[in-house]
Amino acid sequence: MAEQQATGKVKVSFRQAMGLLYPYVKSRLIAQIKSVALIILYLIFFQTIVLQMPIAEATVIAIGLGLVIGGLMFFMEGLMLGLMPLGEVIGLKLPQKSKLPVILGFAFILGVGATFAEPAIGVLKSAGASVKPWEAPLLFLMLNKSSGILVLAVGAGVGIAVMFGILRFMYGWSLKPFIYILIGGLVAFTVWAYLDPNMRHLTGLAWDCGAVTTGPVTVPLVLALGIGICRIVGSGGSGSSGFGIVTLASLFPIIAVMSLGVVLLGEVPKPMDEAKFFSTENRQKSQGLFVSEEEMFGYAFKNGSEHSQRALFKGDKAAMLGYIEGLKADKKKKQAVFGSEDGALEKWVATSGTEEQMMAVFGSNEAITKAVNKYSMNVQTLKVTDLLKRNGKAALQAIIPLTLFLLIVLVVVLREKLPRADEIFIGVLFAVVGMGLFSIGIELGLAKLGSQVGGKLPSTFKAIELTDQQKTIINFDRDVVQTAITPEGEKKQFFNIKEGTSYEVLPYHDENFDEATKKYTYLPTKGPLYGSAGGLLGIIVVLIFAFIMGYGATMAEPALNALGLAVEEITVGTFKKSLLMKAVALGVGAGITFGVAKIIWGIPLIFMLGPPYIALLVISKLSTEEFVNIGWDSAGVTTGPVTVPLVLAMGLGIGGQVGVIEGFGILSMASVCPILSVLTVGLMVTRKRKAALAETAGASREGGAS
Numbered sequence: 001m002a003e004q005q006a007t008g009k010v011k012v013s014f015r016q017a018m019g020l021l022y023p024y025v026k027s028r029l030i031a032q033i034k035s036v037a038l039i040i041l042y043l044i045f046f047q048t049i050v051l052q053m054p055i056a057e058a059t060v061i062a063i064g065l066g067l068v069i070g071g072l073m074f075f076m077e078g079l080m081l082g083l084m085p086l087g088e089v090i091g092l093k094l095p096q097k098s099k100l101p102v103i104l105g106f107a108f109i110l111g112v113g114a115t116f117a118e119p120a121i122g123v124l125k126s127a128g129a130s131v132k133p134w135e136a137p138l139l140f141l142m143l144n145k146s147s148g149i150l151v152l153a154v155g156a157g158v159g160i161a162v163m164f165g166i167l168r169f170m171y172g173w174s175l176k177p178f179i180y181i182l183i184g185g186l187v188a189f190t191v192w193a194y195l196d197p198n199m200r201h202l203t204g205l206a207w208d209c210g211a212v213t214t215g216p217v218t219v220p221l222v223l224a225l226g227i228g229i230c231r232i233v234g235s236g237g238s239g240s241s242g243f244g245i246v247t248l249a250s251l252f253p254i255i256a257v258m259s260l261g262v263v264l265l266g267e268v269p270k271p272m273d274e275a276k277f278f279s280t281e282n283r284q285k286s287q288g289l290f291v292s293e294e295e296m297f298g299y300a301f302k303n304g305s306e307h308s309q310r311a312l313f314k315g316d317k318a319a320m321l322g323y324i325e326g327l328k329a330d331k332k333k334k335q336a337v338f339g340s341e342d343g344a345l346e347k348w349v350a351t352s353g354t355e356e357q358m359m360a361v362f363g364s365n366e367a368i369t370k371a372v373n374k375y376s377m378n379v380q381t382l383k384v385t386d387l388l389k390r391n392g393k394a395a396l397q398a399i400i401p402l403t404l405f406l407l408i409v410l411v412v413v414l415r416e417k418l419p420r421a422d423e424i425f426i427g428v429l430f431a432v433v434g435m436g437l438f439s440i441g442i443e444l445g446l447a448k449l450g451s452q453v454g455g456k457l458p459s460t461f462k463a464i465e466l467t468d469q470q471k472t473i474i475n476f477d478r479d480v481v482q483t484a485i486t487p488e489g490e491k492k493q494f495f496n497i498k499e500g501t502s503y504e505v506l507p508y509h510d511e512n513f514d515e516a517t518k519k520y521t522y523l524p525t526k527g528p529l530y531g532s533a534g535g536l537l538g539i540i541v542v543l544i545f546a547f548i549m550g551y552g553a554t555m556a557e558p559a560l561n562a563l564g565l566a567v568e569e570i571t572v573g574t575f576k577k578s579l580l581m582k583a584v585a586l587g588v589g590a591g592i593t594f595g596v597a598k599i600i601w602g603i604p605l606i607f608m609l610g611p612p613y614i615a616l617l618v619i620s621k622l623s624t625e626e627f628v629n630i631g632w633d634s635a636g637v638t639t640g641p642v643t644v645p646l647v648l649a650m651g652l653g654i655g656g657q658v659g660v661i662e663g664f665g666i667l668s669m670a671s672v673c674p675i676l677s678v679l680t681v682g683l684m685v686t687r688k689r690k691a692a693l694a695e696t697a698g699a700s701r702e703g704g705a706s
Contacts, residue, residue: 025073028073028076028077029069029070029073031073032069032070032072032073032076033069035072035557035640035642036065036068036069036072036642038552038553039549039552039553039642039643039646040065040449042548042549042552042553043449043450043453043549043646044449046453046545047452047453047456050541050545051456051457051459051460051529052529053456053459053466053526055449055452056452056468056469057448057468060444060445060448061444061445061448061449062445063444063445064440064441064442064443064444064445064446064448064449065441065445065446065449066441066445067437067438067440067441067444067445068437068438068441068442068445068446068642069441070434070437070441071119071433071434071435071436071437071438071439071440071441072119072434072438072641072642073434074430074431074433074434074437075119075216075430075431075434075435075437075438076216076434077427077430077434078426078427078428078429078430078431078432078433078434079216079217079220079221079427079431080427081423081424081426081427081430082403082423082424082425082426082427082428082429082430082431083217083221083402083403083406083427083428083431084220084221085419085420085423085424085427086403086406086407086410086424087110087220087221087222087225087406088225089410089416089419090106090225090406090409090410090414091225091229092229093410093414093416094106094229094409094414095170095229097413097414097415098413098414100170102413103166103229104163104166104167106409107159107162107163107165107166107225108159108160108162108163109159109405110159110162110221110222110225110402110405110406111155111158111159111160111161111162111163111218111222111249112152112155112156112158112159113155113401113402113405114158114217114218114221114222114402115151115154115155115158115159115213115218115253116151116155116397116398116401116402117217117398117399117402117431117435118212118213118215118216118217118218118398118641119215119216119217119435119438119439119442119641120212120215120641120644120645121151121154121212121213121215121398123212123442123447123644123645123648123649124143124147124150124151124154124205124209124212127143127205127648127652127664128140128142128143128144128147130652130655130656130662130663131143131144131661131662132274132303132661133277133286133289133299134271134272134273134274134276134277134278135201135271135661136198136201136202136271136661136662137198137268137269137270137271137286137289138198138199138201138202138261138264138265138268139198139201139202139205139661139662140289141264141267141268141288141289142202142205142257142260142261142264143205144289144290145289145290145291146264149260150209150257150260153253153256153257153259153260154209154212154213154253154256154257156256157209157213157252157253157254157255157256157257158213158218158249158252158253160252160256161245161248161249161250161251161252161253162222162225162245162248162249164178164248164252165222165244165245165248165249166225166229168244168245168248169229170229174625175243175244175247175625175628175629175632176620176621176625176628178244178247178248178251179247179616179617179620179628179632180617180620182248182251182252182255183251183613183616183617184617185255186251186254186255186258186613187606187609187610187613187614189255189258190203190207190258190605190606190609190610191606191610193258193261193606194604194606196265197270197271198261198265198268198270198271199258199261199262199265200604201271201661201662202257202258202261203258203605203606204605204662204663204664204665204668205257205662205664206254206257206258206261207254207605207609207664207665207667207668207671208648208664208665208666208667208668209253209254209257210250210251210253210254210668210671211250211635211644211667211668211670211671212253212644212667213249213250213253214246214249214250214635214636215640215641215644216640216641218249219245219246219249219636222245222249243629243630243632243633244629244632244633245633246632246633246635246636247629247632247633247635247636249636250635250636250671267285267288268285268288268289269282269285269286274304274305274307274308275305275307275308275311276311277308278296278300278304278308278309278311278312279311279312279314280311280312280314292336294333294336294337295336295337297312297323297337298336298337298338298339300312301324301337301338301348302338302348302352306354317356321356321357321360322360324345324349324357324360324361325360325361327345328345328361343375345361346361346362346371346375347375349361349362349371350362350368350371350372350374350375350376351372351375351376355368355516358371358372358516358517365516368516368517369516369517369518372474372514372517372519373474373475373517373519376472376474376519387440387443387444388436388440391436391439391440391443392436394435394436394439395432395433395435395436395439396432398435399428399431399432399435400428400432403428438641442645446642446645446646446649447645447649448649449646449649450645450646450647450648450649450650450653451649451650451652451653452468452653453650453653454649454650454651454652454653454654454655454656454657454663455653455654455656455657456653456657457542457545457650457653457654457657458527458542458600458654458657458658459526459527459528459529460527460528460529460530460538460539460541460542461527461528461530461531461533461534461535461537461538461539461541461542462527462528462533462534462538462657462658463525463526463527463528463533464525464526464527464657465523465524465525466523466524466525466526467523469524470521470522470523470524471497471506471521471522472519472520472521472522473497473519473520473521473522474517474518474519475518476513476518476519476520478513480495480496481493481494481495481508482494482495492507493507493508493509494506494507494508495508506522507522508520529541539600542596542600543593543596543597546589546592546593546595546596547589547590547592547593548589549589549592550585550588550589550590550591550592550593550670551585551586551588551589552585553588553642553643554581554584554585554588554589554674555581555582555585557640557643560581560584560585561577561581563580563584563633563634564576564577564578564580564581565577567580567630568580570626570630571626571685574685574688574689575627575630575681575682575685579681579685580630580634580678580681583634583674583677583678583680583681584634584674584677584678585674586674586677587634587673587674587675587676587677587678588670588673588674590673590677591666591669591670591671591672591673591674592647592666592669592670594608594669594673595608595647595651595665595666595667595668595669595670596651596654596666598665598666598669599651599654599655599658599660599663599665599666600654600658602658602660605664605665605668608665608669609668609669609672612672612673612676613672615676616672616675616676616679619676619679619680619683620632620679622683623679623682623683623686624682624686627678627679627682627683627685627686628679630678630682631675631678631679631682632675632679634674634675634678635670635671635672635674635675643670644667647666647667647670648664648666648667650666651663651664651665651666651667652664
C-alpha cells in the first residue's frame with residue numbers, strides 16, 4: 001500500500017480489471033446492438049415470413065452481422081479515445097498559433113482524410129459490379145477503373161465543405177445563402193445532366209455520395225475542430241452554431257462528383273448496344289473504361305453474350321475460339337484476362353461457355369464432361385486469410401494517414417505535447433481494428449443481406465429467378481423423368497431428387513438439359529406473390545415495406561436521439577425531442593419509399609429530387625436561421641454506417657431484378673425528405689410559439705390596464 005501511495009499508481013489484478021471493464025464494454029455493446037438489431041430483424045422477418053423465402057448463406061451473414069456490431073463498438077470507442085481528442089486540441093491551439101490560410105488548409109486536408117476513414121466509403125467501390133459498361137459507360141468508369149479518383153473527389157468536396165464550415169464557425173455566417181446557391185446550382189446542374197445520356201445515370205450516384213460522407217468519422221471530428229475554434233474566437237454564441245457543417249459536407253461532394261463526371265465525359269463512349277460496344281470500331285473508347293485490353297476481353301467473356309464475344313474479333317468465331325485456346329498455353333495472358341485465381345479460365349468455360357468454347361479449352365467430350373462435373377459441384381469456400389489481409393490493409397490505409405496528419409500538425413506545426421498519449425494510441429488501435437472488422441462484416445453480412453432482400457422484393461409483383469436455390473445435377477439420366485397430368489389434361493414432366501434423407505420433386509424442361517455434358521440445371525422461380533404480374537398490389541407491398549424500414553431504422557438511430565435532445569435544449573422546449581424524431585423518421589420513411597418507387601418505375605432522379613428541393617428553398621426563406629440549421633442537418637443522422645451499405649445494396653438488388661440500368665437514388669431521397677418534414681414542422685412550431693407569445697402579451701396588457 002505504501003509503495004502504491006509513493007508511486008501514485010494503483011495495482012489491480014486481472015480479475016479486478018475485467019470486473020471494471022465488463023460493465024463498460026457491456027453498455028457499449030448493447031448500444032451498438034440496439035442501433036443495428038431492429039433493421040436487421042425487420043429485413044429477416046420480411047424475407048422469411050412475408051416473402052416466404054429462406055435467408056441464403058444464413059450462417060455467413062450471421063457471422064458478418066456479429067462482426068459489424070463488434071467492429072462498430074471498437075471503431076466508435078477508438079474514435080472517442082483517439083481521433084476526436086486530437087481534433088479538439090488542434091481546434092483549440094490552431095487559431096492561437098496559426099493564421100487563417102493555415103487553418104483553412106488544415107481543415108481541407110482533415111475533410112479529405114476523414115472521408116477516406118468513413119466506414120461506408122468502401123461501399124462505393126463495390127457498387128460498380130452491377131453496372132454494365134455499354135448501358136452507362138461513365139458510371140461504370142467511375143465505379144470501377146476510376147473508383148479511387150471518385151473517392152478522392154468526394155473527399156475534396158468534404159474538404160471544401162469543412163473549410164466553409166470553419167469560416168461559418170469563425171464569422172457566424174448564415175447557412176441560408178449557402179443553401180440558395182448550392183441547391184439552386186445543383187438542381188440546374190442535374191437538369192442539364194438529364195439531357196446527356198451518360199451524365200443522366202451519374203446523378204443518382206452523385207446525390208447518394210452526399211449521404212455517404214456524413215458518417216461517424218467526418219461529423220464528430222469536424223465538429224470537435226469547430227468547437228475548439230469557437231472557444232477561442234468566441235463567435236459560437238448561438239446555440240445552433242454547431243449545426244450546418246453536416247449540410248455543407250453533404251452538398252459539396254455532390255458538386256465534386258458531378259464535376260468529375262463532366263471532366264471524364266469526353267473519355268467515354270455514348271451508351272449503346274452490347275455487341276456494338278465490344279466491336280473493333282469502338283475499341284479505343286470502350287477499352288478506356290478498363291485497365292487494359294485483356295481486362296476488357298475478360299469482362300466480355302464473363303459478362304457478355306456469345307455475339308458480343310465474337311464482336312471483339314470482328315465477328316470471326318474461329319478467331320475467338322483460337323484466342324481462347326491460346327490462353328491455355330500463355331499463363332501470363334490468361335491471368336490478365338481471367339484473373340489470378342487458379343482454374344479461372346476452366347471454371348468460366350465449364351459453367352458459362354458454349355460447347356465450341358469448351359472444346360477449344362478441353363479438347364474432347366470426355367474432358368468436357370469431367371470439367372463440367374468438377375466445376376458445377378464446386379462449392380465456393382471463404383478465403384479467411386485473403387479477407388483479413390484485404391480489409392486490414394484498407395483499415396490501415398484509412399486510419400493511419402489521418403492520424404499521422406493530426407499528430408504532425410499537433411507536434412511539428414503547433415509544437416504541442418501529445419495529451420494522454422497512451423489513450424490516443426489505444427484509441428487509434430481500436431479504430432483500425434474496428435474498421436477492419438466492420439468492413440469484413442459489411443462484405444459478409446450487411447451487403448449480402450441487403451442485396452438478397454432487394455433482389456427478392458420484386459417477387460411481390462413479378463416472377464423472379466431464385467439463383468441462390470439453383471440445382472445442378474451431373475450425369476443426369478433422362479430415363480428417371482416421369483409424366484403427370486393436370487385436371488385440365490395437360491401433361492407435365494418431372495423427376496425426383498434425393499438430398500440427404502429427403503426427396504424433392506422437380507419439374508423437367510428439355511431446354512435445361514445439356515446432352516453433351518449430361519448436366520441438368522434447374523433454376524426455380526417465384527412470384528408474383530400478390531396480384532398479377534406488374535400489378536399495383538404487389539408494388540404497394542414493396543412500398544409499405546420501404547416506409548416501415550425507413551421509419552423504424554431511423555427511430556432506432558442513437559444519433560437521432562442525441563439530436564432531439566440538443567434541439568429541445570436549443571429551442572427551450574418548444575420543439576420537443578419526440579416531435580423531431582417522428583418528423584425525421586417520417587421523412588426518411590417517405591424518402592426511401594420514393595427512392596424505391598424511382599427504381600421500380602425507372603423515374604429519372606431529377607423528377608424526384610427537383611420538386612422537394614425547390615420547395616425547400618422557399619421553406620428555408622420562410623424559416624428562422626435556427627430551424628434552417630437544425631432541419632438541414634437532420635438528414636445527416638439518417639445515413640449511418642449501417643443504413644448506407646444496406647440501402648445501397650438493397651437498391652442495387654431491386655434494380656437488378658427490375659432491369660434498370662442503375663439502382664442509385666434511395667439515399668438521396670432519404671436525405672431530402674426529412675429536411676422537408678422537419679422544416680415544415682418547424683414552421684408550425686414557430687407559428688404556435690408566436691401565437692402563444694402574442695396571447696401572453698395580450699393578457700399582460702389586459703392585466704396592466706385593470
